[in-house]
Amino acid sequence: xxxxxxxxxxxxxxxxxxxxxxxxxxxxxxxxxxxxxxxxxxxxxxxxxxxxxxxxxxxxxxxxxxxxxxxxxxxxxxxxxxxxxxxxxxxxxxxxxxxxxxxxxxxxxxxxxxxxxxxxxxxxxxxxxxxxxxxxxxxxxxxxxxxxxxxxxxxxxxxxxxxxxxxxxxxxxxxxxxxxxxxxxxxxxxxxxxxxxxxxxxxxxxxxxxxxxxxxxxxxxxxxxxxxxxxxxxxxxxxxxxxxxxxxxxxxxxxxxxxxxxxxxxxxxxxxxxxxxxxxxxxxxxxxxxxxxxxxxxxxxxxxxxxxxxxxxxxxxxxxxxxxxxxxxxxxxxxxxxxxxxxxxxxxxxxxxxxxxxxxxxxxxxxxxxxxxxxxxxxxxxxxxxxxxxxxxxxxxxx
Amino acid sequence: xxxxxxxxxxxxxxxxxxxxxxxxxxxxxxxxxxxxxxxxxxxxxxxxxxxxxxxxxxxxxxxxxxxxxxxxxxxxxxxxxxxxxxxxxxxxxxxxxxxxxxxxxxxxxxxxxxxxxxxxxxxxxxxxxxxxxxxxxxxxxxxxxxxxxxxxxxxxxxxxxxxxxxxxxxxxxxxxxxxxxxxxxxxxxxxxxxxxxxxxxxxxxxxxxxxxxxxxxxxxxxxxxxxxxxxxxxxxxxxxxxxxxxxxxxxxxxxxxxxxxxxxxxxxxxxxxxxxxxxxxxxxxxxxxxxxxxxxxxxxxxxxxxxxxxxxxxxxxxxxxxxxx
Numbered sequence: 105x106x107x108x109x110x111x112x113x114x115x116x117x118x119x120x121x122x123x124x125x126x127x128x129x130x131x132x133x134x135x136x137x138x139x140x141x142x143x144x145x146x147x148x149x150x151x152x153x154x155x156x157x158x159x160x161x162x163x164x165x166x167x168x169x170x171x172x173x174x175x176x177x178x179x180x181x182x183x184x185x186x187x188x189x190x191x192x193x194x195x196x197x198x199x200x201x202x203x204x205x206x207x208x209x210x211x212x213x214x215x216x217x218x219x220x221x222x223x224x225x226x227x228x229x230x231x232x233x234x235x236x237x238x239x240x241x242x243x244x245x246x247x248x249x250x251x252x253x254x255x256x257x258x259x260x261x262x263x264x265x266x267x268x269x270x271x272x273x274x275x276x277x278x279x280x281x282x283x284x285x286x287x288x289x290x291x292x293x294x295x296x297x298x299x300x301x302x303x304x305x306x307x308x309x310x311x312x313x314x315x316x317x318x319x320x321x322x323x324x325x326x327x328x329x330x331x332x333x334x335x336x337x338x339x340x341x342x343x344x345x346x347x348x349x350x351x352x353x354x355x356x357x358x359x360x361x362x363x364x365x366x367x368x369x370x371x372x373x374x375x376x377x378x379x380x381x382x383x384x385x386x387x388x389x390x391x392x393x394x395x396x397x398x399x400x401x402x403x404x405x406x407x408x409x410x411x412x413x414x415x416x417x418x419x420x421x422x423x424x425x426x427x428x429x430x431x432x433x434x435x436x437x438x439x440x441x442x443x444x445x446x447x448x449x450x451x452x453x454x455x456x457x458x459x460x461x462x463x464x465x466x467x468x469x470x471x472x473x474x475x476x477x478x479x480x481x482x483x484x485x486x487x488x489x490x491x492x493x494x495x496x497x498x499x500x501x502x503x
Numbered sequence: 504x505x506x507x508x509x510x511x512x513x514x515x516x517x518x519x520x521x522x523x524x525x526x527x528x529x530x531x532x533x534x535x536x537x538x539x540x541x542x543x544x545x546x547x548x549x550x551x552x553x554x555x556x557x558x559x560x561x562x563x564x565x566x567x568x569x570x571x572x573x574x575x576x577x578x579x580x581x582x583x584x585x586x587x588x589x590x591x592x593x594x595x596x597x598x599x600x601x602x603x604x605x606x607x608x609x610x611x612x613x614x615x616x617x618x619x620x621x622x623x624x625x626x627x628x629x630x631x632x633x634x635x636x637x638x639x640x641x642x643x644x645x646x647x648x649x650x651x652x653x654x655x656x657x658x659x660x661x662x663x664x665x666x667x668x669x670x671x672x673x674x675x676x677x678x679x680x681x682x683x684x685x686x687x688x689x690x691x692x693x694x695x696x697x698x699x700x701x702x703x704x705x706x707x708x709x710x711x712x713x714x715x716x717x718x719x720x721x722x723x724x725x726x727x728x729x730x731x732x733x734x735x736x737x738x739x740x741x742x743x744x745x746x747x748x749x750x751x752x753x754x755x756x757x758x759x760x761x762x763x764x765x766x767x768x769x770x771x772x773x774x775x776x777x778x779x780x781x782x783x784x785x786x787x788x789x790x791x792x793x794x795x796x797x798x799x800x801x802x803x804x805x806x807x808x809x810x811x812x813x814x815x816x817x818x819x820x821x822x823x824x825x826x827x828x
Contacts, residue, residue: 152770182630182705182805201663221601223553233585233805233806234806239825241804241805241806241807242630242631242802242804242806242807243630243631243805244628244629244630244632244633244805244807247630259632260588260630260631260632260633261588261589261591261632262589262593278812292561295560295561295562295565296561296563296564296592297564297565297591297592298561306584323532323533324532324533324537324540325535325540325558326532326533326535326537326558326560326561327531330558331535331558331560332561333560356752381767392635393540394540398538399536399537454808455807456806458810460807461656461799461801461804461807461810461811464802465800465802472770472800473799473800473801476769476798476799476800478798480810481819483693483816483820484810486820487816489817490809491805491808491809491816493806493810494807494810
């Protein structure tokens with residue numbers, strides 16, 4: 105075939121359109137929906153200790169999500185956002201990383217954070233916006249962040265973290281840290297311009313980044329297929345940007361783990377960015393502000409309930425003899441008690457001192473902010489009953 | 504007349520506009536059959552079909568780019584940005600495209616049929632990213648009109664004006680009042696003039712100026728001040744761009760005093776623009792410095808929201824300070 109040397113292209117002499125559906129990317133599945141290993145599949149290397157840690161984290165996140173949705177309904181916190189149904193995607197991928205790898209989440213990756221070691225108390229302090237919250241009570245619930253655990257603080261605007269992950273990974277590469285950055289986002293966020301910028305730049309600069317798309321079927325009410333995109337999901341976009349790409353069953357913890365493990369190797373050893381698309385389903389509403397009965401059917405939800413990632417993994421663990429149903433139940437009950445105790449305790453911790461309102465806008469508060477704070481404090485002293493959360497310890501209170 | 508809340512009034516205006524012209528389109532994230540996260544577009548898909556009221560993919564710059572194109576083709580594009588805080592990916596399309604379409608082409612092309620609807624403002628436990636009032640960023644952009652209604656009656660009449668106005672309009676809806684503000688609204692079509700302020704309450708001692716949800720705080724503060732024998736004139740600016748200098752100046756020439764209140768941070772806020780213009784227009788009439796009651800120059804906090812918020816007590820204190828200057 106003739107060649108165009110400048111662009112390294114084959115030349116054809118008849119018009120040929122490539123069909124939009126020409127590239128159909130298959131989905132890796134190792135653990136079948138019934139909890140057995142698929143024929144021909146190879147289990148990733150995962151010892152009992154790690155497997156149980158993953159399961160343990162899944163259980164914890166389920167309890168946390170369930171209790172905090174209830175707490176929101178009771179008016180104890182203002183907002184919550186559940187990861188129900190997507191535990192394998194975030195926990196299975198986080199388990200394939202090292203603690204030094206950076207995690208940049210969207211807002212539904214509490215599983216990855218818990219796996220890293222964020223404690224139940226730390227979760228609760230953030231959710232109750234109290235003075236022990238690492239984020240100083242400034243952001244809505246579920247906007248976690250922890251430098252010590254290499255978990256970048258969550259921002260609500262969608263997809264902004266994706267090009268940041270490219271930049272962070274570039275720094276890791278330059279500093280030869282031997283680490284990578286994993287960046288999570290939904291299939292809805294992948295419509296944002298930031299997603300495209302991020303993948304293109306990552307491929308051009310060859311950075312050690314793993315872009316993990318949790319394709320959970322919905323962006324609030326908007327279904328993915330046909331309304332969010334018309335093509336074969338998110339994965340082909342990675343190929344288009346010249347990036348190694350894989351699609352996995354996001355409810356199969358082994359597929360997620362194996363793909364992420366291999367992706368990490370490519371990222372860290374060869375500076376190859378990777379796109380992983382995990383196919384899953386958002387079993388809960390988008391958040392406590394959302395009611396999915398307005399846009400999807402119970403039948404559809406039930407069909408996905410049968411693919412539950414935690415139940416599936418538990419079946420496998422039990423078949424291995426690594427955990428019994430009784431042990432699983434006992435662990436569940438213990439964790440539930442711990443969650444309830446932490447909830448009760450965090451609820452009574454006061455909000456940050458009012459002086460904190462001007463901190464961290466800059467590295468140190470400039471004079472105009474100090475002046476604004478003093479005016480605000482004088483006002484609060486005048487009307488203490490109107491600002492009960494801060495008035496009682498505005499002067500001399502422990503800051 | 505019918506009792507409507509602010510959302511219903513907006514929905515009703517969209518309904519009337521879409522019934523009036525086949526080329527009025529409404530779209531945004533989740534705004535299709537679901538009706539939007541606040542339900543402002545409820546029922547429109549059922550009534551007008553999914554080709555006229557529809558979901559967009561999750562991409563604000565795409566929504567505004569699409570809307571600019573659709574408006575330049577001669578249609579009426581009513582684009583919703585789910586939260587004002589999420590409008591910034593579309594900043595380029597709005598500031599460099601919507602606002603300059605007519606000017607740069609010598610009026611060969613225009614996007615006069617464009618209306619951008621977006622909820623704004625705090626008081627809903629929304630933290631940094633569901634509470635901001637970004638009107639000042641856009642007020643710095645010649646070519647745009649900016650409107651911020653305070654109640655259902657105003658919202659319906661102004662939105663109908665905005666949709667059919669021959670210029671792109673940014674229509675900022677006070678989400679704190681979406682359901683809280685209820686009032687009598689005519690069921691038929693009516694319009695309210697853009698660029699015209701509304702004297703909410705007449706008074707002789709001091710002028711209190713606000714817009715959008717903040718008008719409620721000005722009114723409450725005026726009630727408190729009345730108990731001290733202070734007679735406030737409360738004005739709703741209604742339109743931020745262009746704004747009604749004459750109504751405000753006329754009031755200040757009468758009262759000699761002005762308190763301006765906005766939710767957004769004080770530095771570079773629209774209150775500053777009003778203060779500068781009014782001191783120019785009314786310098787010899789002023790009895791005290793023009794006061795601004797605004798947000799602090801910090802991001803909008805969550806746990807300190809009550810303290811941060813420009814509530815009626817802060818406005819009241821500013822009124823008293825101005826009176827005793």
